[in-house]
Amino acid sequence: MSYIYFKKPPAKQFRLDPFKKRILASVFFSFGLFFLLSAVFPIVKYQIEYSLKFKQIINPLSTKYYERTGSILGSMSTDYTQLSNWFVDNSSGTQTSGSKFLTDGSNTSYTISIPTLKIKDAVVKVGSMDLKKSLIQYPQTALPGQFGSPVIFGHSVLPQFFNPKSYLTIFATLYRLKPGDEIDVDFDNVDYKYKVDEMFEVSANDLSVLEQRFDAKYLTIITCSPPGTILRRLVVKARIVDN
Numbered sequence: 001m002s003y004i005y006f007k008k009p010p011a012k013q014f015r016l017d018p019f020k021k022r023i024l025a026s027v028f029f030s031f032g033l034f035f036l037l038s039a040v041f042p043i044v045k046y047q048i049e050y051s052l053k054f055k056q057i058i059n060p061l062s063t064k065y066y067e068r069t070g071s072i073l074g075s076m077s078t079d080y081t082q083l084s085n086w087f088v089d090n091s092s093g094t095q096t097s098g099s100k101f102l103t104d105g106s107n108t109s110y111t112i113s114i115p116t117l118k119i120k121d122a123v124v125k126v127g128s129m130d131l132k133k134s135l136i137q138y139p140q141t142a143l144p145g146q147f148g149s150p151v152i153f154g155h156s157v158l159p160q161f162f163n164p165k166s167y168l169t170i171f172a173t174l175y176r177l178k179p180g181d182e183i184d185v186d187f188d189n190v191d192y193k194y195k196v197d198e199m200f201e202v203s204a205n206d207l208s209v210l211e212q213r214f215d216a217k218y219l220t221i222i223t224c225s226p227p228g229t230i231l232r233r234l235v236v237k238a239r240i241v242d243n
Contacts, residue, residue, distance in 0.1 A: 042158050046175065046226040053199075080230060081132045081168065083153055086204070109134070110144060110187040112152065117173055119164045121186070124152055131155040132167055138210055141220075144187040145240070149218035151210055158228035171223035175199075175234055183219060183238050194219045194238035201225055201232045209235050216240070 080086065108126040112135065113119060127139035135154045142148025154171040162172035183194040197218075202209055209222060217240035225234035 042160065042226075042228065046159075080224070081130065081155060083129050083131055083136050086153065086224075086230075086233075108137075108143070110185060113184040113186075114177070114181070115184070116177060116181045117164060119170060122154075122164075122167070122170060124150075134167055135170070141210065142212060142217075144185045144192050144219070145190060145217060147214045147217055148212040149220045149237075150185075151220045151222065153222050156223040156225075156227045171221070172227045174221065174223050174236060175225065175227065177236055183221075185219065192217075193241045195241055196236060197239045198237045200235055200237075202235055203232060204230060206233070209233070 110124050111121040112124055113121055122135055124135040124137050125133075126137045126143075128134060128136045130136075131154065135152050138151040138153070141151040144150055154174070155168050156171040156174065157169045159172050161169050163169045177196050177199065179196050179198065181196045183196065185192040185194065209220060219238040219240070221236040221238075223234050224230050225232045
């Protein structure tokens with residue numbers, strides 16, 4: 001008995017012709033370029049249009065910190081939604097532990113509104129840590145309406161992701177404020193109205209922004225600058241309006 005075997009022909013391989021390959025490569029390149037520019041362009045625009053107007057820059061950024069992280073976007077392993085990681089040790093260029101700066105001993109909270117930025121009734125917690133859940137006031141600073149200045153920290157991202165209802169993006173457009181803009185604070189059932197007095201930038205290791213002046217009633221708001229980076233800190237100083 002004899003057998004006859006038929007060899008199965010090889011499966012036809014799918015191949016793109018050179019023209020379609022070039023089209024596909026161009027599409028992927030365009031998408032990559034778009035996403036890169038969407039991250040870089042807002043930072044460059046900020047540096048050109050806004051950063052120049054902030055005349056007062058105190059203590060340039062520690063070069064040790066920049067060299068250690070290797071990026072103005074910060075370390076990928078660092079959680080910048082935790083306020084303790086915002087403070088930089090000037091000697092080592094590393095983030096300090098949270099216990100050195102903040103304590104969770106206070107349950108005080110109040111709300112803040114910034115009409116120009118469409119921020120309404122954002123919650124501020126005193127002595128908290130988590131910037132994903134609220135704005136945070138440094139606990140050893142004055143409360144609203146008192147002589148001195150509450151110092152409020154908030155998170156920021158690239159401006160195109162700004163959402164006034166999200167604490168992760170709430171201060172992404174803080175740099176657009178101008179002297180004279182209004183900030184409203186509702187504390188202990190009393191409304192306090194502040195007006196922006198000045199805006200400037202400081203380095204990531206500059207804690208002078210926590211200092212208190214008792215000659216008047218102030219308000220200090222701080223976020224990262226340029227938005228979406230950890231290069232510097234943008235500081236907004238406001239003064240209370242007498243009713």
